[in-house]
Amino acid sequence: xxxxxxxxxxxxxxxxxxxxxxxxxxxxxxxxxxxxxxxxxxxxxxxxxxxxxxxxxxxxxxxxxxxxxxxxxxxxxxxxxxxxxxxxxxxxxxxxxxxxxxxxxxxxxxxxxxxxxxxxxxxxxxxxxxxxxxxxxxxxxxxxxxxxxxxxxxxxxxxxxxxxxxxxxxxxxxxxxxxxxxxxxxxxxxxxxxxxxxxxxxxxxxxxxxxxxxxxxxxxxxxxxxxxxxxxxxxxxxxxxxxxxxxxxxxxxxxxxxxxxxxxxxxxxxxxxxxxxxxxxxxxxxxxx
Numbered sequence: 001x002x003x004x005x006x007x008x009x010x011x012x013x014x015x016x017x018x019x020x021x022x023x024x025x026x027x028x029x030x031x032x033x034x035x036x037x038x039x040x041x042x043x044x045x046x047x048x049x050x051x052x053x054x055x056x057x058x059x060x061x062x063x064x065x066x067x068x069x070x071x072x073x074x075x076x077x078x079x080x081x082x083x084x085x086x087x088x089x090x091x092x093x094x095x096x097x098x099x100x101x102x103x104x105x106x107x108x109x110x111x112x113x114x115x116x117x118x119x120x121x122x123x124x125x126x127x128x129x130x131x132x133x134x135x136x137x138x139x140x141x142x143x144x145x146x147x148x149x150x151x152x153x154x155x156x157x158x159x160x161x162x163x164x165x166x167x168x169x170x171x172x173x174x175x176x177x178x179x180x181x182x183x184x185x186x187x188x189x190x191x192x193x194x195x196x197x198x199x200x201x202x203x204x205x206x207x208x209x210x211x212x213x214x215x216x217x218x219x220x221x222x223x224x225x226x227x228x229x230x231x232x233x234x235x236x237x238x239x240x241x242x243x244x245x246x247x248x249x250x251x252x253x254x255x256x257x258x259x260x261x262x263x264x265x266x267x268x269x270x271x272x273x274x275x276x277x278x279x280x281x282x283x284x285x286x287x288x289x
Contacts, residue, residue, distance in 0.1 A: 024050055024051070025048035025049065025050055025084075025087075026049055026050055026051050026085070026086060026182055026183050026214045027048070027049040027072060027083070027084070027085055027086075027102070027183055027214060027216075028047070028048045028049070028083070028084045029045055029046055029047050029048075029068075029071075029072060029081065029082070029083050029084075030046050030081055030082050030084070031044060031045070031046055031080070031081040031082075032044075032045040032046065032068070032071065032078055032080070032081035032082070032083065033045070033078065033079040033080030033081055034064060034067045034068050034071040034076065034078060034079060034238075035064075035067060035079055036076070040079060040238070041064040041067045041068075041238050042063075042064035042067065042068060042235070042238030042239065043080070043238060043239070044239060044240070045068060045081070045235075045238075045239075045240055046081075046240070047233055047240075047243065049183060049214045049215075049216050050214055051182065051183075051212050051213065051214045052209055052210075052212050052213070052214070053209055053214060053215070053230040053231065054205060054206065054208075054209045054215045054216075054217070054228055054229045054230050054231075055214075055215070055216045055217075055229060055230070055231050055232070055233065056216075056217060056218075056219055056224065056225035056228065056229035056231070056232045056233070056246065057069070057216060057217070057218045057219070057232075057233050057235060058218075058219055058220070058221075058222060058225045058232055058233065058234050058235065058250070058258070059218075059220075059234060059235035059236055059258060060220070060236065060258065060259055061220070063235045063236050063237060063238065064235060064237075064238040065187075065218040065235060066187055066188075066218065068235070069104075069185055069187055069216070069218060071083065072102075072185060072216070073098070073102055073104050073185060074090050074091075074093070074095075074098055074102075075104075085098070085101055085102070086101070086182075096127065099126075099127035099179060099181075100127050100128065100179065100180065100181065101181055101182050101183065102181055102182075102183050102184075102185065103124070103176035103177070103179045103181035103183070103184045103185070104176065104184075104185050104186075104187075105169075105172050105173055105175075105176050105184065105185070105186040105187065105189060106172075106187050107187050107188050107189075107191050114159045114160070114161050115159070115160055116156065116157050116158060116159055116160070117147065117152060117155045117156050117157070117158055117159075117160055117163065117167075117171045117174075118140075118143055118144070118147065118156040118157060120160055120171050120172070120175055121143040121146050121147055121156075121171060121174045121175045121178050122135045122139060122140065122143045122178065123175055123178075124143070124146070124174075124175040124176060124177070124178030124179045125139040125142065125143065125178055125179075127179040127180075128179075128180070139178075142178055142180070143174075143178050144156065146174040146175070146177040146178045147171070147174045149174065149177055149207075149211075150170040150171075150173050150174045150177070150204050151170065151204075152167060152170050152171055152174060155167060155171070164197060165192060165193050165194070165197055166193050166194070166196070166197025166198070166200045166201060167197075167200075169189060169190075169193065169197070169201050170200060170201065170204055173186075173189075173201075173204055173205075173208075177208075181213070182213065182214060183213060183214035183215070183216070184208055184213055184214070184215050184216075185215075185216045185217070186205065186215070186216070186217040186218070187217075187218050188217075188218050188219060188220070189201050189202075189205065189217055189219075190202065190219070190221070190224065198224075202224055202227070202228045205217060205228055206228050209230070217229075222250050222255055222276045223275055223276060225246055225250050226246050226247065226250040226273050226274075226276075227273060229246045230245070230246060231243070231244060231245055231246055231249075232244070232245075232246040232249045232250050233249075234249060234250075234254060234258050236257075236258055241254070241257065241258060242254055247273065250276075252265045252276065255276055259278075261278055261279065262278065262279025262280075263276055263277070263278065263279060264276070264277040264278070264279050
């Protein structure tokens with residue numbers, strides 16, 4: 001996978017907005033209410049995801065990001081409103097059909113079994129084979145290509161217990177690609193990763209969009225949203241606070257309101273995007289920060 005373009009280079013991925021809503025939305029939620037029986041986590045949630053773009057879902061712990069993500073995937077039923085996949089109600093798609101259109105990368109977790117990276121990626125082929133079918137030569141070729149796309153082909157025969165957290169997360173992304181989906185949804189893909197591995201994963205996410213996939217990821221880090229995403233949706237207490245172009249929405253005032261915390265903005269002397277940090281010193285935490 002070649003070096004991924006920066007977010008500012010990806011503005012051409014954005015699709016025009018029509019009078020009736022987003023044009024050619026691959027995945028769309030309208031006035032969605034999400035949660036569990038007897039417990040509403042979020043309501044009035046609307047978003048659209050188009051091919052070739054990255055949408056960052058940004059918000060504090062417990063705001064409903066993961067619940068929304070699972071509802072968009074059909075893993076949880078919507079309590080109200082509607083999810084549409086390529087213009088068709090998600091409920092009208094069979095599980096197998098959904099799996100061929102939508103791929104899910106959960107938060108990184110260690111595998112109990114010592115599968116090789118290639119075996120892990122081959123699991124993504126069940127969307128096309130079924131659970132008990134044995135992978136064939138074509139499936140193995142697709143899995144190899146998926147590993148190549150994320151730069152992990154050299155680790156194909158290595159146990160997932162013997163690779164780094166960042167490499168393991170890239171293998172999970174390759175597993176999603178083996179499904180041959182049109183959209184990839186990732187839940188906090190850099191959680192618990194060190195600084196360098198976070199960069200590996202975010203570059204891979206940006207590259208997926210450059211290949212035409214629709215990508216949505218959840219994050220706590222505004223800097224990831226600002227640098228990797230074309231658009232950002234800010235979510236607090238189950239509600240959308242703001243949605244739009246990442247460089248318009250991810251700004252100091254909005255982040256203070258989102259996290260109820262002081263925010264320090266560090267500007268780039270070279271003219272690049274600013275960096276946002278949580279204020280933790282007395283001078284930083286004042287009302288002007």
